[in-house]
Amino acid sequence: MENRVEVENLSHTYQTRCALDNVSFTVSRGEIFGLLGPNGSGKTTLFRILSTLMRPTSGNVNILGHNLAREAKAIRQLLGVVFQHPGLDDKLTVRENFRHHGHLYGLSGKHLHNQIRKLLERFGVGDRADERIEVLSGGLQRRVEIAKAMLHSPRVLLLDEPSSGLDVGARQQLRLYLQTLAETENMLVLLTTHLLEEAEACNRIGILDTGRLVALGTPGALKAQVGSDIVLIESSTKQNTSPNIETLRTAIIERFGVLPILTENCLRIECERGHEFARDVVTAFSDKIQSVRFGKPTLEDVFMKLTGNSLS
């Protein structure tokens, strides 16, 4: 209880639209939990509820033993929140932003000073401390933002799409940093994402689709649900694509007895021993096929299997 974030039967409705439908899950300290879903899946609504910005229509949330509806103030002190839109004042310097944040959380004097120095060092922004936010690059701003959220030593870190606007290198760095936090400081990290590789790096993920939590587990376990291999076939003729691909689909069904799913002008087939199937299908329809891709299932495949839609 004291070491967990517990979400029970959480629902939220905007006027008539249902944004969250009976969502329940639990995250423990030391864990990195990702909420994966496309835009409009309810991720942001859930994030806003957890960060105390919005009250849910119904359901219950406990954060480290505090009830969200009754003890919002105690919870706010425990939370470090990183929004998608930077919460930094671009007319202030890095240090001034930190000081402002520290004061809001009741830190002051020597303690605040030391805390700021420690974080500047740790995030490698010490040499930019007295520059205004507006002159820093996007990646650096995000780093400062996360450092700021850590200033009051929160126990739970909430991040909304933390990788958006970061280049590949910076994403990698962020991931490593979050892992270190979870492992060495027993931080509970809860993030939302629509990026597969970010979700892959989480200890556990929950997949949201139109407000419902359709899957919950480790990335490995979820991918194992799909089980088999994935073969993606692109039909060869570019014009009149859909009739062509339909003919190919029918032909494959007749010949191999599998059921290809048509997505984005590709035929997607789940099967055991995919490499053999790929070989056979190319041999049989070599003139009708432009390309064949063969792969192990990704979280995208998990999402597709569960919802019938593509993640992006």
Place this chain on the structure above:
Amino acid sequence: MRSLLPVTTIWWRELVRFYRQRSRLFSAMAQPLVFWLLIGSGLNASFRPAGISEQTDYIEYFYPGIVILVLLFTAIFATISVVHDRQEGFLQGILVSPVPRWRIVIGQALGGTTLALIQGLLLLALAPLIGITLDVTSGLLIIGVMALLAFGLTNLGLLIAWRMDSTQGFHAIMNLLLIPIWLLSGAFFPMTGAPEWLSWTMKLNPLTYGLAALRHSLYLNTATAVGEVPPLLLSGLITLLFCMVTYVGATITATLQID
């Protein structure tokens, strides 16, 4: 002491932001000054405010109104920064902190008040140019009245700004609400001799009393230059009430606006 820290840090940020965007100082001061010079000089020859001694020409009559306009503009700019903070995401960061809403509002309001007061004082330095002589008593009284007015107007702005998510919406409100209450406060023309419906509108306008208090303080020793306006004590009390009502209003709005 510790609980004051969030208030002072929010207040301090307003001042630093303002200082670093000095064009704001220019726009808040320049427009009223141009108004004063153009309209004041233009009407000077043909318009004598009713109920005021012969020695007071229109430029002088218009002066306290311009002081109020500067306060109003600064208050508006200060509250536009709230809308801006919301758009930029900075406000969210404050809203998830443990600081209660009423302290956030007080910090913002004091920030706007300080800025407005500084500009009001700059303008006050021009008073001797148009023949208004000030002693210590009236100087202190003026500062007090300006501070109250600035606080009330900033809170009125905050009350609106906390509901707004675009600055465009705010500009519409400014033209439809804030400028009319300034026009009908006695800044532009006195209540004396105005049609019944108009003078009643002016009597119901809280800014009328703020302006009256300012006129009284400017002319503590020459009552004839004040004209027919509500008495000082009543004006001061109503202005104080205006401050309290707008502050409570802004706090309630901020508390309800959880999002």
